[in-house]
Amino acid sequence: MLDWFTSTTLGKMIATFFISMLPIVELRAGLPYGIALGLDYWTALGCAVLGNLLPAPFIILFIRQIFAWLRKKNAKLDRWITKQEHKASLKSEVVNQYGPIGLCLLVAIPLPGTGAWTGALVAALMDMRLRRALPSIILGVLIAAGIMTAVTYGVIHIV
Numbered sequence: 001m002l003d004w005f006t007s008t009t010l011g012k013m014i015a016t017f018f019i020s021m022l023p024i025v026e027l028r029a030g031l032p033y034g035i036a037l038g039l040d041y042w043t044a045l046g047c048a049v050l051g052n053l054l055p056a057p058f059i060i061l062f063i064r065q066i067f068a069w070l071r072k073k074n075a076k077l078d079r080w081i082t083k084q085e086h087k088a089s090l091k092s093e094v095v096n097q098y099g100p101i102g103l104c105l106l107v108a109i110p111l112p113g114t115g116a117w118t119g120a121l122v123a124a125l126m127d128m129r130l131r132r133a134l135p136s137i138i139l140g141v142l143i144a145a146g147i148m149t150a151v152t153y154g155v156i157h158i159v
Contacts, residue, residue, distance in 0.1 A: 012037040013047045015122025020051030023117040027052040027144055030111045032152045041149070049145055052116050056137050060119035060130050087113070088121045095122055100136040110147050116140070
């Protein structure tokens with residue numbers, strides 16, 4: 001079964017899509033993975049961007065309700081959620097200062113602790129409306145994709 005994900009074009013596309021959907025690694029791992037598997041650039045880019053963006057509107061719309069429900073279920077989850085909210089509030093300073101441009105920059109920097117998941121969480125906790133937050137997140141993901149393309153193809157060297 002796992003061989004199918006690396007031996008067929010559809011499998012490679014699905015793997016790229018789902019890796020890009022994961023928190024923390026997001027497009028930063030999905031795009032280079034798709035390219036490394038042999039997908040042509042535009043296919044890998046499309047799968048990675050779509051996978052990275054898919055969770056964002058759901059996070060913006062529903063994360064507060066999900067957090068409230070999880071808090072009721074378990075004290076350990078309550079502590080974990082409080083920690084995540086605190087991390088997001090630290091990142092919200094740039095959004096408070098620069099608004100949608102700050103949100104775009106938060107998403108665009110391809111480092112752990114940034115990205116579409118973090119941007120969507122920050123937007124949700126700041127009560128940003130979807131129609132205001134989503135364009136900034138989309139633009140940030142596209143900028144991150146450009147940076148990761150440059151890194152993947154060796155245009156930008158890290159360390």
